[in-house]
Amino acid sequence: MICRKRFPRLHLRARHVVAGSVFLLLASTSACMYAKTKVPDWVVQAAAESLPNYPPKTSAVILLNDEQFTVNAQGETIKHVRTVWKLLRPKARKDISEVAVGYRRTRDKLVSMRAWSIGPDGKQYSLEDKDMREADPEGGYELYSDYRIRYAMAPAVDVGSIVALEYEITSHPFVSDFIWYAQDNYPIRQQRLLLTLPEGSTYKSSWRGEAPVEARNLEHGKTVWEMSDVPAVDVEDVPMSPSPRTLMSRLDIHYTGLSPAFTTEGTWSGIGKWYEQLAENRNSSNDRIAEKARELTAGKTDFADRAQAIGEFVQQRIRYVAVEIGVGGFQPHAASEIFSHEYGDCKDKATLFSAMMKAAGMRSTWLMVDFSRGTIAPDSPSIAANHMIAAIELPEGYSSSRLHSIVTAKSGKRYLIFDPTSEKTPFGQLESELQGGYGLLMEGAASEIIQLPVLSPENNLVRRTASFHLDNAGVLSGTVMETRSGDIAKDWRYVYTYGTLKQQEAIRDSVLGRDLTSFQLTDVKVENAASLLKDLTVSYRIEADHFVQHAGNLLMVRPRVIGSTGYTLNHKKREIPIDLGESKLVQDEYEIELPAGYAVDELPAPVKVDMGFAEYESQSEVKDGKLHYKRTYTVRDVMLPASKYKDLQQLAGVIENDEQSMAILKKVN
């Protein structure tokens, strides 16, 4: 398990180790040597392939992707890969020229890595070992990691160039699962996966979503998947796109033949059993843990109160530090160790939480999830996930008004889903990124895939109220109060607990600057930034110059003074699903005392749109010399099919129009 792991990108920018000479203009460009070896035939053959017509923005194509995954009788795996790219546009020059292979130092051995290129003029180049560099791909972001890349810059990479890479990695895996992504952000001309298993070994496979190709069984334990003209998954310039990783075809292969400890059986239950033995006793309590659990729950009798006390302790007190070394990428540290150090990663936090719950007479287990909705798919058992959270078993018949993120397992047991790593999500709720996705509930043989609930919009509430006075000079002054509750308050809670005053000011300025050209805030007051169960409130007094627009004898006033909620969409045909981000309820209510000497000539028309997945309603009216504006915006879903894009465009247009609409005042006498 790798918390918040980035999707492996094997093409990384080279970093210079040593500073260059002072006389930069005369410094040599490179000391690398390239042998005159002829490129292999398989590269030449791939390069000779004729290409179909790709869309003009296609910057490169993968001519060949050939992967051979072999498991030998000792359980060692050998992955042999050949890939050939062709550069079609300068845009991909850097990406294609940097060939790289990632591996885990304590688990894998990079047996060989070769690369070649053919320039646009047909000249051939070969990279040797001495041209290669090795690096920590995260650039040191993850403090404890054994992940490495070996990489090099292929020469003569320009439009029309060919780049080829061949490598082999042997590995002693911790789990008998192999994941194959059958798509890329470039189109693939020809592709093949050859699976070879030792005698007596079998496998199960599943495609996430629709199978693009059927397996062909060959003799001697070999199976092959072959595809051609696989389209690219390109989300560049696609607004509100899900993670591309969730859109790519993925094949999960689960094989037998290894020690049972490493086998997942190709079922969710099997993965659960594998993790159970991996995490066995890691959530054991000790005296210090038990004492702390007692201290935290002392005097509390309500289940939610007791669980929350422990939950907030692990959320707040245990510092997040990523640990990704060897099996430590999956296996949590012992609770005693985490408690003692007061730091750990996501699986460590879930483990300590479990141990403390156990010590306090409650129970929680692990729930494997992914921050990208769609990575975990019910029809495709897989270890592809990047986060571990907790599932708290609720007592039978227990209910509490503040517990919202509840699921019921096939066993009939109810669980509260809780992420001890998310420091600013209130207990009883769940981060928006996880809502609507799936997770694997770790209950040994009874493990099962569950869908995480999408919380009702009321749980993600933004409420702005304001009372203003507008003078004849167009200066708007008044008081504003913004209240946020639920996970939607998370970002602001981070700002107001992590950020410096200057950063907090800058963010307020940036948000208000979308709607006001010049303003000054005074009496800024922030309450409950660290109290997750209380509403976060930010209040201030504002004075904004030049709020109105003068046009002849007209004065134009925007009733929706602050708070932009719209979407930035494009006009392109939509083919991939839409990620709305979060369910939410936004309520704005403003009143503006209008200047004397003006009569309201026109008000924006009331708006009411209900698209099903979202609803928007607003109204402006004048009462007692004050312009009142009220709106409610409700988002109910987190994901939409591409077919709903027109509805979303329509909604975006309505919101944009309403947000910019003006009340027109006319000078009288």
Add this chain to the structure above:
Amino acid sequence: MKQMIRRAMLSGMLSAMVCIPAFAGDQWTTPTKEELTMTSQPEVPGAPAVYLYREETQEDALNMWSVYIRLKVLTERGKEYADVKLESFKGSDGFEFQVSDIAGRTIQPDGTVVPFTGKPYEKLVEKSGEGKVMAKVFSLPAVQVGSILEYRYKLRFPDHWFSRPTWYPQRDLYVRKAHFMWKPTSHELVSNENGHEAISNGIAWAPILPPGPTVKATALPTGQSVYELNINDIKPMPEENDMPPVENFSYRVYFYYTSYHTADEYWKNEGKFWSKHVNSFIGPNSAVQDFTQKTIAGATSSEDKLKKIYAAVMGMENTVYTRERVHAEQKKEFKSTDDVVEAGRGNDDQLAMLFIAMARAAGFKAYAMQVANRERTVFLPAYLSFSQLSDVIAIVNVDGQERFFDPGRRYTPFGHLDWRHTFTQGIRQSDNGTSIAETNLELYKFSHTTRIADLQLAPDGKASGTITITYNGQPAINWRQTALRGDETSLHENLRKQMERHLPAGMDVKVSKVENLTDYETPLKVVYDVSGPIGKGTATRLILPADILFANAKPRFVSDKRETTVYFPYTEFTQDAVRLKMPTNFTIESAPASVNEMYEKRIAYSRKSKTTPNSVTVWRDMVRGDMLFETKEYPALRSFYTKVDTDDQDSIVVKAAAAAPATSTVTVTKQTTTTAAN
């Protein structure tokens, strides 16, 4: 990376020395009550943490550099400082430094001490033929808001290698107290810093420090020199928009092993080496001579000759904008401008030197000047290092007048400089050797952009038509260089995205034409076809942006506070003309009034409009004739921009002739309201 200097074996081997830990005995500091209980640092409200103390000590005789940190965690974010990563290096040339003697502890607000007892994890950062960078990483235990983090470590260097330190008392966090000390070697050293070896028998330093603290140089009775700096209460470097390059502005002290006594002496003497080095590349040699004669054939005047030379160099591939060739493709390293001519390509500096070579071959007096790139740094003569000077430009005497040229920046018009090379300093060649010189700022007229929108409005508030932008000067250079880095598709994509950022949300933008993309002496012209909603409707009116190109504009200076100088890259002049033709049966109820705003004759803004029965045309001019505005000017500058931002948001109000009556009107008088109709 410190500049390393190899010790010359002139004075025999170093005496055997015994390494005595500098912090023998109790290596930690007992926190004061105030340190334990403090919750903030008033000078930096909301700061995540504060350095209570930083100490860096370098002792050359011990081949050792030691660091001692005491840091107070003030917020949740400050806990991140408990994760420590210390890099070591082993070079293929024999130089290395290793991290050792790591020790640390956490002190809780109640004084409880939690020692760090773990073993740092060692991981690879990067490995190549040049060397290997490893890192020792560790996390201090039990860290909470209020904890004091304390750790120390040493870096050890091999014998015969010496580094000159650079002290950085200004950090990302507020520093309450810092102490720096250097005990340099007393041996004469051979420096190979500037492409030639020199015996360094002295130490110099260039301090960039606030008033008060100074570097103290003393000598121990043993003769050992000691340099020290004690400095207190240093705020972190501010981060603001539109600020000057900060590379040389944060507080620091540069040290040098040197044989020079003054900065003038350094630049004069090192300038000679630089000039010789540059001339050896420039030549001109035979290939350049031949190429030059062919290039200038038929030219009748000095100006014509130089323009032909400039065009020839500009026509070559500039690998800064395409791609550098690695050794495998270009076996022969360019040693002279002849090689550049032969290859037909070069990087920016090589092409600049080719231009100088060709000018010389054509009989001009031509000189190289190596300047600080104003995008990254500002030249500091007191900082004795050529590393400040990264780019080569050319100076040519044309008919008795020296003029600057920028052939290394592709598509810079003849006789002009890219903004990065304007208003900067550097070292130049002259008939009498070398000297420090400076370049001028281009006038605002150089970067002149016109934007003409011609749109037809439909009754539903949608408009369609064309927007034509003509770029001169720097904006044209920028777009042409963008085009060089990509292709037509990417250029159109970038142009489209930029226009979309200007226009009202929801407008469809297509680039229909790009003219004069490669002709750097003529304006670059881009034509867009645009369509989509631009107006907000009420029951009877359409409210349209006065200048559609500012429909999405955001205020330039939102914050009312400023710590640094406001710094724009270059001066410029932008003119808009937006014509909106109305649908039939629509009348123009209001058009924007004329406005003129001026900031101290340095920035000027004007707008006017003209209305006909079926159209409105709005003209907007903005001239910014300066690029540096002091911090004390900020309130007035912000006020000026606020007026401009507000004016730019003005509207055109259009009414349908056969409009339905308003749904409601309310007469407002002070404290009373009367409903006139409903």
